Amino acid sequence: MKLQAVRGFKDWLPEDFVKYEYLIEKARLWCKLFNFKEIKIPILEKTELFVRSIGEVTDIVQKETYSFEDRNKDWLTLRPEATAGICRMVIEHGLYVRPKPLKFFTIGPMFRHERPQKGRLREFFQIDLEVFSELNPYLEAEVIFLALKILKSPLPKESDQLYTLELNTLGCPECRPKYREALLSFLREHKDEVCETCKERIERNPLRVLDCKNEGCKKVVSGSPLITDFLCEDCKTHFQELKEALESLDIEFSLNPRLVRGLDYYVRTIFEIKAKGLGAQDTVCAGGRYDYLVKELGGPELPAIGFAIGLERWAISLFGDEENKGLLDPNTLTEKLCPDLYLVFLGKPLIKQGVILSQKLREKGLRCETTYEEKSLKAQLKNADKLGANFVLILGEKEWAEKRAVFRDLKKSAQKEIGFDGLDDLVAKVVKEVKG
């Protein structure tokens, strides 16, 4: 059997890498402007962390994690998301005593053992942001604003309608159970009308039924009790203030009372940002509040909100895929992979000069490539062209002796002669030509 990458794990070829790098840099820029601090947490954590945070009965923990016993007989899990690890970090290092708000972001791979599809890999990258602070709707609105800001940042105009924001509230430990009970009894009454999957969901995770795409289920759900009718005063007020805060930031959103979460720790506000053209996996960013998680993991009471952007999905939404072109053209990025200058040397004695000269040029910031073997001028130019070089510098033994070189613009097919007095002078002149 041929050796190949593990299923659902992808290589990033140079042309892929530039796309992700471009997006990551855009995101990083906005994170920093909002005063988020970049951190790194381990890829591997104790299994217990995810069981306690995400929830023992969730699908993620029950069947999607990469978990194993290590040589010390410790149960470890490749992180399926970043929030739990960041909470652990905050608690372990006592970061909660630092001035609020604590704003962190991290970028890295997550792992979930699911069936791969477009926009759904087993190793996938997330840009994850978390804010630990007081429960405040303005802060919350700002976090959502930032999510949209990041997503739209690579686009030429902010006015596009590529991304849509959906909003909901899950209530808090005080009001959610009441709603859950009401929903549960409603669903039990309509058990015969929902699909097979939902029959199971009713007892396991009734909120999920709200999210079912089955037409019959949708019909049932349309008459179901609404969370908004069960919210306690605090949650109601908070949600109302959040909506007003979003409006004051000119953020368009649609309320989706059927929006739910696969992770147990979320309370009150949750949101999702969907993108067009992604098929079934169209959620590019998701997040919400998790006001009790830090305490549940052994820390102090510390309300928090966060979200994660799926890097690969974000990339597809902007650059498109094999079938559909996106709004951004990846070719403008791959051009950056080409050398600025290719040094052509004719005659074996000059090869050594090529190595020295290219080094000096690199120190001046030029991306250089050169010849290491004696080859015909034609072969070297061909090579320079194939590598996508913008310019070539041609030095033959005759020119070398007469202290002159030919500088050729491959894109314009024009060339001129450069006289020089020593290597450093040549370097200076070439740099000037290339950089304009």
Place this chain on the structure above:
RNA sequence: GAGGCCGUAGCUCAAUGGUAGAGCACCGGGCUGUGGCCCCGGGUGUUGCGGGUUCGAGCCCCGUCGGCCUCCCCA
């Protein structure tokens, strides 16, 4: 985890159960002082892998691995 479609050269794809091909890419040459264009030459392959049926399998059957899509779930 369930279902469906698919897997042939580096890439995109052909090939009634009867000798594995094309375009692009790649390599060499025309062309030892000027790239792209052109011309000539080269197929670069364990038809994903393993079995089975058959005189004969890229094609049919089973299994397996992988990809895509839907479900499940989620970023």
